[in-house]
Amino acid sequence: MSDSGIGMLLGHLSANLLWLWFVGAFVLGGALVYGVMKAGHLRRGERARLDHATEERQRQEDPYKRPT
Template sequence: MSDSGIGMLFGQLSANLLWLWFIGAFVLGGVLAYGVMKAGHLRRSERARLDRATEERQRQEDPYKRPT
């Protein structure tokens, strides 16, 4: 049996789409890895400011909470 023109077109199209899926997954993985790496690092002063703001917000929301 020989492939018709349509069958060959869809075969090539599906191979190209498969490559696009792999490239897209690779790019998406790179973007996610970059975001995770950037989000995980805070300077000491930034971390302290964030902790103070969090404690202040918790005291505002629950004034009966004991300070630690």
């Protein structure tokens, strides 16, 4: 039994398994990039609701704060 090419370099690991690793890493990387991009962006309504809730919380904690 003689190995040649990529099989010789990898020992008993098959080339198909290597391609599966690359595809898996690509899919995982794409999911991570998508998650990072979506995590930092809020829609206009979501941002307004978050800002309003933050102002309300600050007024509760510091009643002397001037309204803006």
